[in-house]
Amino acid sequence: MRIQQNLKRIQEALPEGITLVAVSKYHPSAAIREAYATGQRVFGESRVQELMQKREELADLTDIEWHFIGHLQRNKVKYIAPFVSLIHSVDSIELLREIDRQGARCGRVIPCLLELHVAAETTKAGLTPEECLSLLEAGEWRNLTHVQLCGMMTMATFTNDSEQIRREFHTAYTCFQTARHRYFADDPQFAIRSWGMSDDHLLAIQEGSTHVRIGTDIFGEREY
Numbered sequence: 001m002r003i004q005q006n007l008k009r010i011q012e013a014l015p016e017g018i019t020l021v022a023v024s025k026y027h028p029s030a031a032i033r034e035a036y037a038t039g040q041r042v043f044g045e046s047r048v049q050e051l052m053q054k055r056e057e058l059a060d061l062t063d064i065e066w067h068f069i070g071h072l073q074r075n076k077v078k079y080i081a082p083f084v085s086l087i088h089s090v091d092s093i094e095l096l097r098e099i100d101r102q103g104a105r106c107g108r109v110i111p112c113l114l115e116l117h118v119a120a121e122t123t124k125a126g127l128t129p130e131e132c133l134s135l136l137e138a139g140e141w142r143n144l145t146h147v148q149l150c151g152m153m154t155m156a157t158f159t160n161d162s163e164q165i166r167r168e169f170h171t172a173y174t175c176f177q178t179a180r181h182r183y184f185a186d187d188p189q190f191a192i193r194s195w196g197m198s199d200d201h202l203l204a205i206q207e208g209s210t211h212v213r214i215g216t217d218i219f220g221e222r223e224y
Helices: 002-013 030-035 048-057 072-082 091-104 131-137 163-182 202-205
Strands: 018-022 042-045 065-068 085-091 110-116 149-156 191-196 211-214
Touching: 002 018, 002 030, 030 048, 042 048, 048 065, 048 072, 072 091, 085 091, 085 149, 091 110, 091 149, 110 131, 110 163, 131 149, 131 163, 149 163, 163 191, 163 202, 202 211
Parallel strands: 018 042, 018 211, 042 065, 065 085, 085 110, 110 149, 149 191
Antiparallel strands: none
């Protein structure tokens, strides 16, 4: 019941049109079932092996949307390519090529987000805004027929400084808008802005987020 209560509280607080990605990584399938019973359908996982196991355990829940939100190694793309609904964390043209290759093998177009690095921590992954725009300017992505670029994802610095967080989300939004204007003006599918987690999602929404990734506030502290 705790998960259901948490979910309802969060869902009621979210503005209309915001997609809630319930970050279920490190939580058991039983927790996902409880969230599912409350109407949640979009779940985020960050480890391929864990995602594969949960998908098998929850195979009866056929309308779940699995989002991959963690660092994705190229040699593991093949495992999630047949079913993943959205990959949030594309950080190189090499990874994009592999996703395209595996999408062709599966006969499907795989939706992806470009991951931006706007945080102060050097440990966070992603492309700088300059690198992201350079990748798009180079144009190779236009020839990848089994990948659909749908927007961008980022994580802010882990800090209590709300103004710093706001600036970083604003930097991501500016990069997104620049990319949309230059490269996706005729593509309505390039519309997703995935930023904001449990501690900063309301601030993220103010700075243009369309998808918020919330785990702890729904499921509690990680269980394994």
